[in-house]
Each structure stands twice: as structure tokens, then as C-alpha cells.
Amino acid sequence: MHLGALFISHHVLTSGSVRKTARRFQLSPSTVSTAIRHLETELAIKLTERASGELVTLLASGRVLDGLAPITAAIGELGQFTGHDAAAADAAWASRISVKIVTIERFLEVADQGSINRAARRLRLGQPQLSLQLANLEKFLGHRLFERQAQGSVLTEEGRRAYQIFTTIGQAWNDLKSSADERYRRAARSLRIGSIIPTGSESWVARCLGSLVSEWNARRSNNAISLVSMTADDLREALKSGRIDVAILDSVFGLESFRHRELLQTDMVVIAPPDSTGTAVADLVAGHAICMPSPRTGLGHAAMAFSDERAPNRRLRSRDITAADSLPVIVDLVANHGYVSFLGRVSAMPIADKVRIVDLDEYLPMSYHVAYNHRKAAADASAVIIEAAARLTSEAVAQTVARAQARESAA
Numbered sequence: 001m002h003l004g005a006l007f008i009s010h011h012v013l014t015s016g017s018v019r020k021t022a023r024r025f026q027l028s029p030s031t032v033s034t035a036i037r038h039l040e041t042e043l044a045i046k047l048t049e050r051a052s053g054e055l056v057t058l059l060a061s062g063r064v065l066d067g068l069a070p071i072t073a074a075i076g077e078l079g080q081f082t083g084h085d086a087a088a089a090d091a092a093w094a095s096r097i098s099v100k101i102v103t104i105e106r107f108l109e110v111a112d113q114g115s116i117n118r119a120a121r122r123l124r125l126g127q128p129q130l131s132l133q134l135a136n137l138e139k140f141l142g143h144r145l146f147e148r149q150a151q152g153s154v155l156t157e158e159g160r161r162a163y164q165i166f167t168t169i170g171q172a173w174n175d176l177k178s179s180a181d182e183r184y185r186r187a188a189r190s191l192r193i194g195s196i197i198p199t200g201s202e203s204w205v206a207r208c209l210g211s212l213v214s215e216w217n218a219r220r221s222n223n224a225i226s227l228v229s230m231t232a233d234d235l236r237e238a239l240k241s242g243r244i245d246v247a248i249l250d251s252v253f254g255l256e257s258f259r260h261r262e263l264l265q266t267d268m269v270v271i272a273p274p275d276s277t278g279t280a281v282a283d284l285v286a287g288h289a290i291c292m293p294s295p296r297t298g299l300g301h302a303a304m305a306f307s308d309e310r311a312p313n314r315r316l317r318s319r320d321i322t323a324a325d326s327l328p329v330i331v332d333l334v335a336n337h338g339y340v341s342f343l344g345r346v347s348a349m350p351i352a353d354k355v356r357i358v359d360l361d362e363y364l365p366m367s368y369h370v371a372y373n374h375r376k377a378a379a380d381a382s383a384v385i386i387e388a389a390a391r392l393t394s395e396a397v398a399q400t401v402a403r404a405q406a407r408e409s410a411a
Contacts, residue, residue: 001042003097003169005035007075010068011095012036013047013061025095039064043176070172077165081158082141099140101173103133104166107145110134111163115152191216191223191377194235195248196368197293199327199343202350204393205248211388212381223377231294231325239371245378247371248385250344260371261382263389266344268366270358271334271351281361288340291333294323331355344368346393 011021012032022029040047047061075094084093110119110130120127138145145159155163193212198205213225228244235247236254248263249255270281278284322339324330327347333339335354344366348357370385372378 001038001173002100003071003075003078004095005038006068006071006173007094007097008032008035009039009047010065010072012055013057013065013068016055016057018055025092027092027095043179064176067172067176071169074165074168074172078141081143081161081165097140099137101170103137104170106130106133107137108163108166108170110146110153111155111159113152114154118152191225191246191375191381192244193225193227193246193248193381194238194244195227195229196232196235196250197229197325197327199331199347199351203327204346204350204389207392208248208385208388211392212384215384215388216381221377225381239373242373245373245375246381246385249369249371250366252367252369255369255371258371258373259379260369261386263368263370263386264346264393265365265367266346266393268342268360268364269345269348270340270360271331271343271348271355272340272358273334273338274354274356276338276340276356279358281358284340284358288338289322290341291322291324291330291339292341293327293330294325349393 008021008025008027008031011024012018012035015021015024018029018032018036021027022032025032036048043064045060045064046058047064048055048057050056075097078097079091079094084091106119106123106125109123110116113119113122116130116134117127120130123130134145141158141162143158143162144156145162146153147156193209195205195209198209200206209227213227216223216225230238232249232251232253235244235249238244239247239258252260252262270284272278272284272288276284276288278287322333324333330339330341331351331354334341335351345357346368348355368389370382372382
């Protein structure tokens with residue numbers, strides 16, 4: 001990380017705009033964006049995101065901005081030291097300072113040791129390499145920093161001033177990085193679990209995850225668990241990017257590159273308003289507004305296709321089929337607002353007191369899967385999830401198996 005990038009990042013977080021910062025310092029927007037990304041990487045924290053084409057600073061950016069303040073102030077002193085004015089309108093020079101933090105740390109080490117040779121040994125660098133870095137730093141600053149003497153290297157008057165400025169920068173950067181190092185350690189220990197969105201606290205997904213957390217913590221595992229729910233598409237992307245270690249999905253699609261196991265088998269059912277009377281799926285689909293998970297989920301993709309086939313002449317189709325990625329909202333629409341939807345039987349059984357469960361006129365199998373990466377902790381967590389799912393969904397699975405066998409016998 002170099003000082004110019006820190007100076008740029010401070011102004012982005014202050015102004016909330018990449019383009020405004022780029023114009024102010026006569027830089028390309030891509031250069032400014034790169035500076036922010038490098039800072040986020042160094043600190044292991046997300047500081048900004050795009051929303052409707054605009055840059056939005058996140059809550060964590062306030063703390064980082066406070067941490068950058070002494071560095072920016074020290075860069076101002078550095079500007080005066082080199083004959084520039086960081087507060088002037090032409091302060092674009094500060095955004096182009098190529099001096100790296102590591103170079104500053106090496107200068108401070110030489111000053112503390114009073115010898116380039118001793119500092120090189122402590123830093124495990126070659127003495128010529130360290131001497132060259134110091135020479136380049138002196139060239140940039142326009143001042144000689146050390147007097148080379150027989151007994152070592154002694155700071156000049158200008159070197160002592162540079163030492164004060166760089167000490168401020170080094171301490172402020174270490175304070176920012178110490179928090180980042182702890183975040184890296186927490187992330188390395190954490191086991192990140194992602195799941196499809198549960199229908200509610202009583203759903204089998206929520207109860208499986210609850211069982212996992214309880215059993216995992218009872219074992220006093222070194223890996224803390226963090227949980228997140230999202231759509232199947234998002235879960236696959238999160239697995240690929242390494243943002244999660246384990247995923248519970250309602251589709252096997254796209255899992256070829258991961259280790260995965262079948263979690264359980266079930267079949268699709270209709271959930272209808274509790275006061276509805278229709279027994280034919282076609283009548284329910286034709287006579288009620290539909291709300292279901294979006295096609296970004298495995299369940300939503302299958303349900304959309306099924307409902308379209310059952311009501312080809314349905315009026316206002318594009319306006320009364322609502323896709324939602326919040327299963328609790330879908331359940332509320334069915335239970336209280338006259339909608340119908342589709343769920344796997346294992347997800348419908350726990351809410352049977354809120355909705356009517358109607359069998360399809362043909363058996364439509366569904367399966368849920370757990371996918372995980374190479375970490376041993378991920379495989380261990382997957383095994384716990386599979387055991388919990390089998391225990392919690394045994395009644396619904398038994399009904400699914402019995403119905404499948406009955407259909408095979410009838411055929």
C-alpha cells in the first residue's frame with residue numbers, strides 16, 4: 001500500500017464519490033477505484049458498494065476514515081517538508097506519492113538500529129537492496145536523511161523531521177492493520193454456512209441450522225459458525241467465490257465442481273388458503289393469484305413451469321404471478337391474502353396449521369442437497385446437517401416415499 005492510495009481513499013470516503021475525487025486530483029476513475037479496492041483488501045473489510053449507479057459508503061468506512069485522518073495530516077506535513085502544500089488546490093501531487101508503507105517501516109528500522117547492516121539483518125534483506133530503497137526515498141523527499149559514519153548511520157536534521165512524520169504514519173497504519181489482522185484470524189476460524197431461505201422459525205431448514213449450531217458449540221469446536229440465507233443462485237456464486245463453506249440448496253444444478261450429498265427427498269405440493277375448497281390443482285392455479293419463489297431458486301424454477309402448464313389460458317398472467325425471494329412473505333400471502341403457491345412437502349408440513357396442503361395430480365419429485373468445500377470443518381458440519389435433516393423431516397419423507405410407492409403400484 002502506498003501513501004498516494006491512502007490519500008485518495010481518504011478523499012473518496014470523505015466525499016462519497018469516486019468521480020469527484022478523480023476530477024479533484026486529475027486521475028482516472030479506475031485509478032481511484034483501484035486505490036479503494038486495495039485498501040479494502042489490506043484491511044479485510046468492505047468500505048463501499050454500488051447502489052443505483054452511485055457509490056455508497058458503508059458503516060465501517062467511518063471508523064477507517066478516523067484511522068486515516070492522522071495519515072492524511074502527516075502527508076500534509078510531508079508536503080511542506082518537500083516544498084508542496086497539501087491543502088492547496090493543486091495538491092494532486094499527494095495522490096501520486098509512490099512511497100510504500102513497507103519503505104517507511106524500513107526507514108524507521110534503520111533509524112532505530114542506527115545501522116543499515118543491522119537493520120538489513122533484522123529485516124532479512126540484502127544490504128544493497130535496503131540501501132537502494134533509502135536512496136530512492138531521499139531522492140523523492142529531496143533531502144539527505146542519514147549521515148554515513150564508521151559506526152553506523154545517524155539521522156540528519158531533515159532525517160529527524162522525516163522520522164517524526166513517518167512514525168505518525170506507521171503507528172496510524174499499524175492501528176488500522178491490527179483490526180484487520182484480527183478480522184483475518186476470525187475469518188480463518190469461522191465456518192460460513194449458507195442456506196436457502198427458510199419458511200420461518202419452525203421450518204426444517206431453520207431447525208437444522210439450530211441443531212447444527214447447538215451441537216457444534218457443545219463440541220467446543222475451534223471454528224465459530226456464521227449463518228446467512230440467500231437464493232440458490234446466490235449460494236452457488238458464494239461457494240465459487242469462497243464467501244461460504246457450506247450451502248443447503250433446493251437444486252443440484254451447478255454443484256459439479258463441489259463435494260455434495262443429497263440431504264433429503266420430497267415432492268412438490270400446493271399450499272392454498274385455509275378457507276379454499278378447490279381440490280384440483282388446475283382450479284386453484286386458475287382461480288387464485290400466485291406467489292412463489294423466483295426462478296433464481298430451484299423450487300421457483302420448477303413451480304413456475306408447473307403452474308404455466310396447468311393454466312395456459314390464464315388471464316393477466318404477467319401481472320398476477322408474483323415472484324418473491326422471501327418465503328415468510330409467501331406463506332403470509334397464502335395464509336392471509338388468498339394466494340396459492342408451491343413448496344416441497346417437507347417445507348409445507350410445519351406450516352400445515354396456517355395453510356391447506358394439496359397434492360399435485362402427478363408426482364413431482366424434489367431433492368435438497370448440501371454442498372461444501374475442501375475444509376474438514378465443512379465436511380463435518382455437512383454430516384451434522386444431514387443427520388439433523390433426517391431426524392426432523394422423517395414424517396414428511398415417509399409420506400413422500402409412501403406416495404411414490406403407491407403411484408408405482410398403480411402404474
